Structure formats: C-alpha cells, structure tokens
Amino acid sequence: MVMHLIPGGKFTSPKMLQPKGAGEIQFDSFYMDETPVTNHQYVEFLNRVLADLTVENGVVRGRNENIWLLLREVEEGYEPIVYVDGKFLVQGAHHAACAVLRVTAYGASAYTKFFGKRLPTELEWVYAASNQDVNGGNVLPIPSPVMLYPANDYGIRGLNSNIGEWTTRQFENPDQADTGKEFIVLGGISQDGKQKSELSAGVRRYPWEAFAYVGFRCVEDAHQQQQKPSEGQN
Numbered sequence: 001m002v003m004h005l006i007p008g009g010k011f012t013s014p015k016m017l018q019p020k021g022a023g024e025i026q027f028d029s030f031y032m033d034e035t036p037v038t039n040h041q042y043v044e045f046l047n048r049v050l051a052d053l054t055v056e057n058g059v060v061r062g063r064n065e066n067i068w069l070l071l072r073e074v075e076e077g078y079e080p081i082v083y084v085d086g087k088f089l090v091q092g093a094h095h096a097a098c099a100v101l102r103v104t105a106y107g108a109s110a111y112t113k114f115f116g117k118r119l120p121t122e123l124e125w126v127y128a129a130s131n132q133d134v135n136g137g138n139v140l141p142i143p144s145p146v147m148l149y150p151a152n153d154y155g156i157r158g159l160n161s162n163i164g165e166w167t168t169r170q171f172e173n174p175d176q177a178d179t180g181k182e183f184i185v186l187g188g189i190s191q192d193g194k195q196k197s198e199l200s201a202g203v204r205r206y207p208w209e210a211f212a213y214v215g216f217r218c219v220e221d222a223h224q225q226q227q228k229p230s231e232g233q234n
Contacts, residue, residue, distance in 0.1 A: 035146035068107030164188025
C-alpha cells in the first residue's frame with residue numbers, strides 16, 4: 001500500500017469533535033494509506049494467518065474468538081470474499097481493487113498490527129480529510145475501485161466518501177484506561193441514505209460490529225517510517 005505523508009502542524013478541530021467547542025491541536029507528522037484497504041489486500045492477510053482463524057456460517061473469527069469479518073453478500077449481487085476449500089478468495093477479479101467492507105474494528109486492528117501499523121485516530125482522520133472537497137460532484141457506486149476516488153491535497157483518496165472508516169478515540173478519563181480506546185466510524189452514508197456533504201461527528205461502534213459500507217485504512221507515525229530499512233537492505 002502506498003502511504004503519503006500528512007505533515008504535522010497546528011489544526012483547529014471542528015466543534016463536533018470537542019465537547020467544549022473548537023480547539024487548536026498540535027499534530028506530529030504521520031503517514032496514511034492512500035486508499036482504504038482493498039479486498040485483495042485483506043484476503044492476502046487472512047490467508048497468511050489462516051492458522052489463527054475459524055470460519056463458521058459466514059463469520060470469520062480470529063484470536064480470542066473475536067469477530068473479524070462477515071462474509072456473504074455485502075449488497076445484492078456483490079459477494080466479494082468467499083472461503084473455499086480452506087482458503088479465502090476474491091470472487092471476481094474486478095472486485096479485487098474495491099475496498100474491503102463488513103470488516104469489524106477487531107479485524108481492522110488485526111490487519112494493522114500484522115503490518116506494524118495502526119488505525120488512525122479520530123482527529124488524525126479529520127485532519128487529513130479537512131482540506132478535501134467532499135463530494136467533488138461525483139458519488140461513486142459500491143463497489144468501485146479505490147483508485148477512482150479523487151485525491152485530496154495530501155494525495156489521500158476516499159476520505160469522507162460513501163465508505164465509512166474505522167478510527168480510534170482515546171479515553172480522556174484515566175479510570176477507563178483498562179481498555180484505552182473506543183472505536184469510531186467516520187464518513188460514509190448518512191441516515192437518509194445520501195453521502196454526507198461535510199465532515200460530521202463520528203459514530204461510536206462496538207469493535208465486533210460490521211457494516212456494509214464501512215472499511216478502514218492504516219496510518220504510521222513518521223518516525224517509524226524513517227527507522228525502516230531502505231529497499232534492498234537486510
């Protein structure tokens with residue numbers, strides 16, 4: 001996955017993210033996936049961790065029996081991922097480059113950790129999306145290849161599009177540090193079935209829930225990228 005640098009700086013967060021109103025936040029630089037994770041990429045990941053998975057009645061579970069993914073149709077006539085003869089497959093080559101959907105926060109987090117990355121925080125996601133023309137005059141159908149979404153000024157595609165995305169929110173109350181964070185879905189289709197025309201507050205969801213129009217992407221701290229060996233190094 002190609003990642004783009006989101007340069008650090010000061011950002012005035014929208015009121016909808018701050019209980020006490022808009023506030024200025026200092027961000028460190030980080031890298032973000034250019035697009036949401038695709039069906040092909042997620043299937044490749046699942047096949048690499050097959051020994052840790054169970055599949056029953058269309059439900060893919062990982063370690064600790066946590067639900068990672070719901071199989072079967074995402075919508076009528078669209079069933080992108082199947083489990084056949086002990087292996088995951090993308091059904092239809094034209095669906096390989098579409099965003100993986102019906103993945104839970106558990107399943108998204110497992111993917112990010114496998115590759116040494118993480119989910120974006122709620123504020124990071126909004127910061128990266130804040131300079132984007134949300135609709136750009138076009139609303140792509142689902143499924144659509146992720147590279148068809150227009151890029152914003154950072155080179156990031158599909159933020160605040162018709163696909164919602166998993167993010168995290170840290171608890172402010174130290175007494176809740178046992179779990180550390182909660183999961184928030186940002187972007188996607190509004191309750192009236194239309195694409196949102198502006199950035200709006202995320203919706204808190206349980207990590208075992210999966211939705212037909214929710215996927216995810218990865219981020220990585222800038223210092224982690226800089227510490228990685230260059231291509232060709234051991």
